Amino acid sequence: MRGDAKSMTVLSPRSAAEAVKAYAQAPAALPLAGGTDLMVAWNLGQWNGRAVLDLSRVAEWRTIKASAQGVLIGSLVTHSQIQAHPVLQKRFPLLVAACATVGAAQIQNRGTIGGNIANASPAGDTFPALAVYEATVRVIGPAGQRVVPIADIFAGVKKTTLKPGELIEAIFLPFVKTPTRGVFRKVGTRAAQAISKTMFAGLIWIGKDKKVTEARLSFGSLAPTVRRLHAAESFLRGRQLDPISINAAAELMTSDVSPIDDIRSTREYRLIVSRNLLVAFLKGEVK
């Protein structure tokens, strides 16, 4: 059975307060942002008979606000809007690059950053960049607002730690000192539309003594949720990047990621390509 529009109930809140209230009254409703994931499943008949909480009219969640501390991106901001924002282009280029690899124009014009997070795909394109920028997720629910670090928002494949009745309001990106190098790379079957086999985001700060002050390294599609390479990051801190330290850091990768064989790729391929990406980044060979 395909999606049956007549079987659906649509709730259309006009503000954040209305959205929380409507969700509390209809806890089984499906929150709908840009629809680029939900509508695919709906077309296949997966959600017939359900109520939908259409968030598209919550205007206060559509804006990008830069402050002295960082940038607050409303949950309903699209991947296209992120790419077009001058402050994000300058200060958070890895997120801008990641948004440019989501689907193609049609998807980037509809898909939202909040929807991307709430959908919690292991292959969510924005997550490695959000992980290295140490974004926080602002959540609102019946008990009020709370702030969740990006590392704590994902609970597993397609699962978040959002509590019943909670919705994502915004994502905050704190400004970071300009890194020595920063890279985002996505590897898929095709540049556009393809879902990633592996994704890497890296930021590294190297001091005048050539020692690593800080490294933030993250992979997507290599575990149920986005991962930071904590072991490799702490190993590199205070060391110079040379073939031996780089190799040792790459060896530590598997203490933080655990790729699987699936329809898109194999564990072995993902590990080899990801290791190559990491090594090339640390050597300064990918820009």
Place this chain on the structure above:
Amino acid sequence: MITLTVNGRKQSFHGAPFKRLIDVLRENFALTGTKEGCGEGECGACTVLLDGEPVNSCLIPVCQAEGRAVETVESLGAPEKLSKLQAGFLACGGAQCGICTPGMLMTARAHLKSGVRVDETSVREALSGNLCRCTGYQDIVKSVITAAKKK
């Protein structure tokens, strides 16, 4: 009731608010130029412009188009007076089986209006969400570039 502007005309829709925009366009407004390909946002055949931006009309419930402006392939030209893009596709063999063509035209229209320099690279990137199952990409790209050059 949902009101929206379609090809410059105000339209009202009285049915289920979760009906897909593509189905409303085809069944309620008799605009059958927009085609459904995959129905899952991969192929771009159903591309229309929503407030000027290319979107997949198979992924949008009509309630999300309320108060907004939709442009379909019917807005481009008529058989006796083709738009520059349509003329370009005709001149360069940009259409083979034709299923992807309305979507290609609408995505290309947004690209030509975007102000981005029109060259092979930018056209290929702009059209990367539109798949042609006849694999006629060379001539589609040529068609768009030809249209852009026409005064």
